[in-house]
Amino acid sequence: MLTIATGNKAVAAAVKAAKPGVIAAYPITPQTEIVEQIAEYVTSGDLATQYVPVESEHSAMAACIGASAAGVRTFTATSSHGLLYMHEMVHWAAGARLPIVMANVNRALGPGWNVWAEHSDAFSQRDTGWLQVFVSTVQEAYDATLMAFRIAEHEDVLLPVMVNLDGFTLSHITQSLEAVDPGDFIPPVRVPHAIDVENPCVYGPLTGPTEYYKFRWDMERSMRDAVGVIADVEREFAERFGRQYGVTEDYRCEDAEVIIVAVGTLGKEAEVAVDLLREEGIAAGSMRLRWFRPFPKLDFGGRDVVVIDRDYSFGFGGVVAHSIRSTTGAEPYSVIAGLGGQEVTYGDIAGFVRTRQPGAEFWFGVNGNV
């Protein structure tokens, strides 16, 4: 069914289609609309789920862990400080190998209070063992949320998946949305290690130094296997519903001399900058990074790379720029832009490309840096 929705409502609609058994969530700006919309679905009877209105994000994830361990499909949503407050349980969910799906509406961190888009919240969870995907349109928010359940619950993965969408810039904008009937694309969930009272086990007991690392290795093994599972699920989704995604969304890259890498809505805005640059005779392309964990194998073939990071690792640099540097050997021009919702237009992005200095770092809007 074709309709319009905000990014938040698209996530909620995908969750409704996936029919989780338990949803536990706590409201936080700008994610609130997801929680509200799910509460509407539950009240109206459109979604038969156990809705747990928890008292904190730590408890939201803990409740999802308890529910997933009992063998049902689970979902939660959060943002920013909420995500950081649940950090302990974010690790726990992955270590417990539970296929929980979470929407994270990317938002900056205080102080000062800032409710606008930034990716630092999600990137601060990058070592938890969660798969992370970043979306850029209302439709993609829907599609990625639906696919997240398939990917997380795949027997070769059994790791939780975080679907990231930019706060306000995507969570609150209205675009068209085609909701689908997932049918058997989303089969009933099967958690192979779900609690079975007939076969009592102790989950997560004390585990000594001679055993512990084996379970960590198994997480990494599954993260590696997830690469293929993601590709398969996205391929199947394209066959069934007609929309194809990948680890990156590449735009006019084939003959490009310089490639812009950005995440989320800035990645879409970069496509407009590419068109602008092409009109000027600059052979630009853009590669919007979708999957951040597992981090994809990228190849820039020796071309210039301009990375826009809507995040920062203090004392180190832009997280995406450094990830690309360490995995590809490229020396990107690292632009730090869009922090806390800082306005970045396609014109600005085109400017970054025109004045690029490979290997250098540039904070957009800050005088006298580089």
Add this chain to the structure above:
Amino acid sequence: MTAIPKEEYLLKCTSACAGCSSSLCLRYVTKAAGPDTVLVVPACCTSVIQGIYPNTAMDIPVYNIAFAAAAACASGMSNAFRALERDTNVIVYAGDGGTVDIGIQALSGAFERGTDFLYICYDNEAYGNTGMQRSGATPLGARTTTTPGGKPTPKKDLDRIVEAHNPPYMATACSAYPLDLYKKVKKALSIEGPKFIHILAPCPPGWRYSSEKTVEMGKLAVKTGSWVLYERENGALTINGPSKAAMKKPLPLEDYIRGQGRFKGITPEALEEMRRQIQMTNARLSREAEGIC
């Protein structure tokens, strides 16, 4: 006498300390709950008591979870079992630190939401698992590794906090009265909604007494009125037998305090204050039980 099932869900043998009252309580809690039960256990002595991977002494499912998260995890689990149309008992089995301190927010949330589960706090009045640091449940004057001069403030009144949530059933218990505990767990599990049982669990290494005195210590706590056994069903209070007797004629508080190394060197002022608080609590509960309040 209540027929206690022969089945043991705590296999021989746990890695609990000799004379551990938490082990004793676990035996009766699991006997009362039966095999269609999941214990949700946050970091506490019971994390260790279960045994080390890949073996365990627990013969019912146990879900270990982070310190602050037990009530919330149990909440989601209980909802999941309801979604699956199963009435598996979900029981949190948590220590005092994980309940009165770091876990109290999750506890409060789960009770406010009306979660169908039983929360059991076994209270040895300190962080036993990490070597006896003070918790909010440590009593006034007790020495712990973080209150080497004796705790300057009294024990947090957890029961009145839980009571403020108006659960359909709550009770206190003591490891020295295992049959009473068994009955209370049975009753709690027969009621829908959030239930709470607070067990006083004397701890030989923590309280510094020799292990054979675990039962005696619990009985003294009750007989001196330091610990009152009661049940509260839909708010209505019933004082249980041993405590009724203690209210009429309590043993001297010193009988309970003297045998515990943790109270060695307690000041007369602290002892007086403790006595005053015990009298206040007993008077309050007894007035309420008689309908005068």
Add this chain to the structure above:
Amino acid sequence: MYEIRIHSRGGQGGVTAARLLALAAFRDGRHATACPFYGAERRGAPVVSFVRIDDQPIRVYSQIQKPDLVIVLDTSIMDVVDVLQGIKEGGVVLLNSSHDMDGNGLTTHHVDLTGIALSLDLVIAGSPILNTPVLGALARMGIVSLPAVKAVIGETFADERNVQAAEKAYEELTL
């Protein structure tokens, strides 16, 4: 791409107007994006929302710098906000007012949306409803079609007076 900026005060329905407009454009078979400029939304404070309409999918998420059309739902805002900032040469202004303004070379239209709302008693919590009549005015201006506007309002609001308000604004708009 046609870019529209809507000025209003918190509670006057500017954000909803943007969504309804996007929905109507979508009904007309076009692509549209509506986004509120999200601040600390407080009743009475000046707020801005944006609508982009195009025949191609819209990839721009930044704020509208050079609007083709500026809609002013509350002309008292013009004392504190430069509503014409960045407007394109040959741009259009739509005012909620019973009289015109000096457009300084811009095309201006006006319609008394507040009067229309009050005449139909379309008032919620003390505020006249402006977001449905404004769609009628926009239909008259050819931004979206009148059938799309009526369909969108009819699906969104149970109260038929909302459709009537849009029709009335369609008729009363002074071009």
Add this chain to the structure above:
Amino acid sequence: MRERLAISRPTEASSGKTGSWRTFRPEVDREQCNACGLCAQFCPDGVIDQELVIDLDFCKGCGICAAECPKKAITMVREDR
């Protein structure tokens, strides 16, 4: 299926033969015993069976049984291994 996370299975002697922890061993005087069962009731580790036989492979020697026996039928004697 792969090993995915630490899951323990119920096993007797999961913590080894804890009988080796003992310093004192309970000895029951069957003449004195009136089979009231309090020793079994209060045993934290459940090592005293229905016939009130103490499983010395696992008894940690805490002495609660001796302390609680109303007939004083159990004495704790020093282990002499």
